[in-house]
Amino acid sequence: MASSSKTIPSSVIIIGSGVFGLGTAYALATREAFKHTKITILERLPFPAADGASVDTSRIVRPDYADGAYTALMAEGHKFWRGEFGANGRYTEAGLCIVTDDDAGGEKPNEAANDYMRKAMENVKEKLGLRVGRRAEGGQVEPLETKQDVGRVMASMGGDCGSRGYVNWTSGWADAAAGMIHMRKLVAETGRVQFRTAEVKRLCYSDSEVESVELVCGEQLQADLIVLATGAWTPKFVDLRGIASATGQVLAYIDLTQAEQDRLGSNPTLLSENTGMFIIQPRDRQLKVARHGYGYANPTTIANPERPGEKITVSLPWTQHDEPHLQIPLEGDRACRTYLAKTIPDLASRPWTQTRICWYTDTPKGDWLVDHHPKYTNLFVATGGSGHAYKFLPVVGERIVNVMLGEDRDELGAELRRKWQWPKHKFGSDHVWTDDWRGGRKGMVLAEERARTTDMGSGAAKL
Numbered sequence: 152m153a154s155s156s157k158t159i160p161s162s163v164i165i166i167g168s169g170v171f172g173l174g175t176a177y178a179l180a181t182r183e184a185f186k187h188t189k190i191t192i193l194e195r196l197p198f199p200a201a202d203g204a205s206v207d208t209s210r211i212v213r214p215d216y217a218d219g220a221y222t223a224l225m226a227e228g229h230k231f232w233r234g235e236f237g238a239n240g241r242y243t244e245a246g247l248c249i250v251t252d253d254d255a256g257g258e259k260p261n262e263a264a265n266d267y268m269r270k271a272m273e274n275v276k277e278k279l280g281l282r283v284g285r286r287a288e289g290g291q292v293e294p295l296e297t298k299q300d301v302g303r304v305m306a307s308m309g310g311d312c313g314s315r316g317y318v319n320w321t322s323g324w325a326d327a328a329a330g331m332i333h334m335r336k337l338v339a340e341t342g343r344v345q346f347r348t349a350e351v352k353r354l355c356y357s358d359s360e361v362e363s364v365e366l367v368c369g370e371q372l373q374a375d376l377i378v379l380a381t382g383a384w385t386p387k388f389v390d391l392r393g394i395a396s397a398t399g400q401v402l403a404y405i406d407l408t409q410a411e412q413d414r415l416g417s418n419p420t421l422l423s424e425n426t427g428m429f430i431i432q433p434r435d436r437q438l439k440v441a442r443h444g445y446g447y448a449n450p451t452t453i454a455n456p457e458r459p460g461e462k463i464t465v466s467l468p469w470t471q472h473d474e475p476h477l478q479i480p481l482e483g484d485r486a487c488r489t490y491l492a493k494t495i496p497d498l499a500s501r502p503w504t505q506t507r508i509c510w511y512t513d514t515p516k517g518d519w520l521v522d523h524h525p526k527y528t529n530l531f532v533a534t535g536g537s538g539h540a541y542k543f544l545p546v547v548g549e550r551i552v553n554v555m556l557g558e559d560r561d562e563l564g565a566e567l568r569r570k571w572q573w574p575k576h577k578f579g580s581d582h583v584w585t586d587d588w589r590g591g592r593k594g595m596v597l598a599e600e601r602a603r604t605t606d607m608g609s610g611a612a613k614l
């Protein structure tokens with residue numbers, strides 16, 4: 152039976168246990184209206200899925216958005232991070248220093264980055280009423296007008312951290328894996344959700360609904376409502392060409408001594424808007440250097456999930472689960488290394504202990520995709536995180552269920568529903584590139600960058 156937007160389904164299958172899947176499960180399991188609904192989560196890997204976007208050492212938790220709707224949503228989320236949800240080291244409020252950089256290895260501060268930064272600062276001042284001024288004088292948002300100002304705030308890094316910006320001392324970072332483990336515990340404690348480690352092979356469609364969920368083991372499952380929360384893997388299950396794409400982002404980690412961790416842990420997180428590079432405070436003596444970039448596309452030809460007779464090409468994740476020794480391409484390695492050397496010169500030559508390609512689900516404007524599918528009445532999609540959804544872990548589920556039930560609980564809810572709705576128009580190409588304040592080059596393809604890495608690696612060996 153298909154569910155209308157207002158009907159309470161008697162069974163729900165949620166596919167994926169990342170931020171969107173677990174968040175939805177918690178909201179459903181704690182709502183009176185769903186007390187008779189059978190809720191199942193399917194996850195392809197043992198929890199927490201190591202290659203999922205939601206699982207990592209750290210994620211930035213910030214209300215600093217150019218779009219005030221996300222600032223307002225973060226104000227809700229922050230209450231949780233500052234309470235029990237963020238206890239036991241799951242959340243640390245050490246500040247976030249956002250800069251642009253006139254000397255960023257050839258990348259000029261672009262107008263979009265400057266504009267984003269200016270709007271983000273205005274939003275946290277105006278929408279959250281944060282006090283402007285130096286921290287020592289009780290300020291919560293501190294404008295940094297010169298390189299020296301940035302250097303003063305980022306002193307323990309010891310390098311060139313940027314030309315101008317501001318620091319929001321009320322932002323912080325979350326221990327991403329610990330937050331997910333906590334969320335799963337909360338879901339389990341409701342006693343309402345069945346967890347299954349099982350990989351979905353495909354959704355079996357009729358003209359108007361999902362008839363069944365087929366597992367790789369061959370089993371077919373049915374439910375009144377299917378919630379697709381499969382992150383960057385979602386284009387495998389529904390045709391998202393021109394709507395959302397997987398883009399691979401680079402991460403590189405080094406080990407620190409305890410003294411280095413103590414030193415660098417006293418800094419705010421550093422985020423460069425015109426290169427997309429950022430360094431979050433270390434966790435467990437591991438420091439991560441990363442880039443919020445256009446990312447790599449990984450074009451993969453598959454059967455159209457909705458019309459299996461037809462072949463289509465979509466970008467899909469390729470991770471260390473697929474190839475255990477997968478490393479970031481040289482292009483990304485160099486970007487991380489250059490940024491590390493520039494900002495923390497005494498660690499410039501410390502070898503990476505590991506690198507990782509982590510997959511965003513990108514939409515054209517960076518707004519999520521949370522909506523009923525326009526064609527299949529029992530399919531609901533909750534994805535499109537676009538590199539910024541983790542911080543909303545404690546509150547995203549309620550907002551998703553609001554959309555599911557067609558509830559505009561407040562003005563913000565109505566605005567979010569509009570932003571997240573199934574798009575009326577597709578992006579200009581099948582692969583979507585997000586333009587917010589991305590760094591790196593637009594248009595990179597993972598296989599090509601890996602081939603260049605191999606060529607340059609063998610070239611270097613001959614020198």
Ligand SMILES: Cc1cc2nc3c(=O)[nH]c(=O)nc-3n(C[C@H](O)[C@H](O)[C@H](O)COP(=O)(O)OP(=O)(O)OC[C@H]3O[C@@H](n4cnc5c(N)ncnc54)[C@H](O)[C@@H]3O)c2cc1C
Nearest residue numbers: 167169170171195204205211351382509536538540541542
């Ligand atoms: C490098 C990086 C840095 C980021 N930094 C930040 C940050 O600082 N702050 C912030 O707020 N956000 C950040 N984000 C974004 C945030 O982490 C994501 O938006 C969010 O985690 C997305 O959650 P998800 O549930 O959509 O995806 P995922 O966490 O990837 O969950 C999808 C799940 O679906 C499962 N799945 C896939 N296929 C199947 C199948 N066939 N069968 C069953 N299960 C399946 C996967 O195993 C996975 O567990 C970052 C993301 C990345 C990659």
